[in-house]
Amino acid sequence: MKALLLIDLQIDFCPGGALEVKEGDQVIPIANALMDQFELVVATQDWHPANHGSFAANHPWRKPGQVIDLHGLQQVLWPIHCVQESFGAKFHPTLNESGITKVFVKGTDPTIDSYSGFFDNGHRKATGMGDYLKEQGVTEVYVMGLATDYCVKFTALDAIELGFETSLIEDAARGVNLTEGDVERAVAEMKSKGVKIIGSASLLPS
Ligand code: VGL
Ligand code: ZN
Numbered sequence: 402m403k404a405l406l407l408i409d410l411q412i413d414f415c416p417g418g419a420l421e422v423k424e425g426d427q428v429i430p431i432a433n434a435l436m437d438q439f440e441l442v443v444a445t446q447d448w449h450p451a452n453h454g455s456f457a458a459n460h461p462w463r464k465p466g467q468v469i470d471l472h473g474l475q476q477v478l479w480p481i482h483c484v485q486e487s488f489g490a491k492f493h494p495t496l497n498e499s500g501i502t503k504v505f506v507k508g509t510d511p512t513i514d515s516y517s518g519f520f521d522n523g524h525r526k527a528t529g530m531g532d533y534l535k536e537q538g539v540t541e542v543y544v545m546g547l548a549t550d551y552c553v554k555f556t557a558l559d560a561i562e563l564g565f566e567t568s569l570i571e572d573a574a575r576g577v578n579l580t581e582g583d584v585e586r587a588v589a590e591m592k593s594k595g596v597k598i599i600g601s602a603s604l605l606p607s
Contacts, residue, residue, distance in 0.1 A: 406443055408556055420479055431573040446505070448508055476522075545574050549584045561596060569598050572602075573601050
């Protein structure tokens with residue numbers, strides 16, 4: 402069985418949001434159109450406590466974009482984003498939430514970030530999404546959303562490691578590009594590790 406994984410389609414990652422991804426909102430209509438083509442649609446939601454260690458504001462003198470050591474892991478610092486229960490943490494208002502079967506939150510532990518929808522960045526704790534997909538009989542996952550060079554990439558790479566046949570729906574993802582070329586490099590890395598790179602048109606009725 403195939404599942405569609407919608408990664409972090411939240412207000413804060415769309416234009417005008419706290420950690421805006423260029424054209425991030427442009428993938429929402431694609432998500433809505435693709436839902437009908439899948440038996441199972443699962444979404445992730447970045448869901449941080451206000452004291453999260455990935456927020457530059459929680460480290461004296463630090464600015465977004467800088468990299469620090471956070472409890473033994475390299476951590477890019479971000480603007481305050483996707484704080485639990487805040488406006489920016491909500492799914493984009495035009496996303497058809499009724500088409501989503503289950504939501505997995507991540508980034509809830511203040512001491513560690515979680516880019517992947519499956520595990521935290523130290524691979525210490527699972528979100529439950531991997532076991533859930535396997536229980537549902539899923540063997541193939543199609544990944545899309547925000548951001549290509551962070552949460553989408555790490556979700557796709559973990560999916561491969563967990564044994565799912567994994568595709569990136571490239572036109573349905575947008576990246577941060579903190580450094581020019583980050584998105585291209587992320588797509589190349591996914592491809593080199595076995596992720597199929599496809600377009601949404603190949604999944605939609607013609
Ligand atoms: C993300 C940076 C920080 C993402 C989440 O969804 O790609 N990026 N938190
Ligand atoms: Zn985050």
